[in-house]
Amino acid sequence: MxxxxxxxxxxxxxxxxxxxxxxxxxxxxxxxxxxxxxxxxxxxxxxxxxxxxxxxxxxxxxxxxxxxxxxxxxxxxxTEVNERDLDQYTEIRTLIEVPTTGLVTRTAARADLEALRPVAEEIVRAARDHDLIGYLEADRRFHLTMLALSGNERLVETVGDLRKRSRLYGLTALDRRGELIPSAEEHLEILDLMLAGDAEGAERSMARHLGHVRSLWAKGADSAG
CATH class of the missing domain: 1.10.10.10 (Winged helix-like DNA-binding domain superfamily/Winged helix DNA-binding domain)
Structure with missing residues (x-):
């Protein structure tokens, strides 16, 4: 070792x-x-x-x-995470995070949404600086803080647990290819739509983002193999 x-x-x-x-x-x-x-x-x-x-x-x-x-x-x-596991984790996260994004867009105070911008920018900065751990930590804070604005603590715990179980493998190779940066920038797109009050657009953007994350998991696993 x-x-x-x-x-x-x-x-x-x-x-x-x-x-x-x-x-x-x-x-x-x-x-x-x-x-x-x-x-x-x-x-x-x-x-x-x-x-x-x-x-x-x-x-x-x-x-x-x-x-x-x-x-x-x-x-x-x-423990090893297989393709079936990743598909199921993505399905559950999509079922939770997409509608919750719409709910938070419609109900959260603008100041609370604005407070997410520094975190979204931190995600992008970490990806550009090749700070893998910083990237993942900022990504975790963005998603869980946004979900917490729904007021449902159990929902936040569930997604937090799924994130741990669906950890990413082989991210070093993805980072070298610059493939983390587009995923990082999607957080700013989601936030801009939420601030614009476009709940349906924010939901669609979150759904695309989670789909891209699933693709990164698969590529990361391939790179680690």
């Missing part, structure tokens, strides 16, 4: 377990931890320069999210 990129883990506001879990999710998303491979807590702890206990606890958190699965006496295997 290659060493994970060194990460800053110590802050005043997060438990070490939570910080390790966040770092491991980032490693899963970027492809540093590969689907089907088994990793032990002591191995990962050595990469982080910490004890194995918080790493093991973090891996158990990821197991509850379906991102890894325990392997007796060996560690944790990164």
């Amino acid at each position: 290659g060493h994970l990129k060194q990460r800053t883990l110590i802050t005043a506001t997060e438990r070490l377990r939570d910080q390790v879990a966040h770092a491991l999710r980032a490693a899963l998303i970027s492809g540093e931890l590969r689907p089907g491979e088994v990793y032990s807590a002591p191995q990962l702890a050595e990469d982080f320069g910490i004890s194995a206990t918080p790493v093991r606890e973090a891996m158990l958190d990821l197991a509850r999210e379906g991102l890894v699965e325990p392997v007796r006496n060996k560690g944790f295997r990164v």
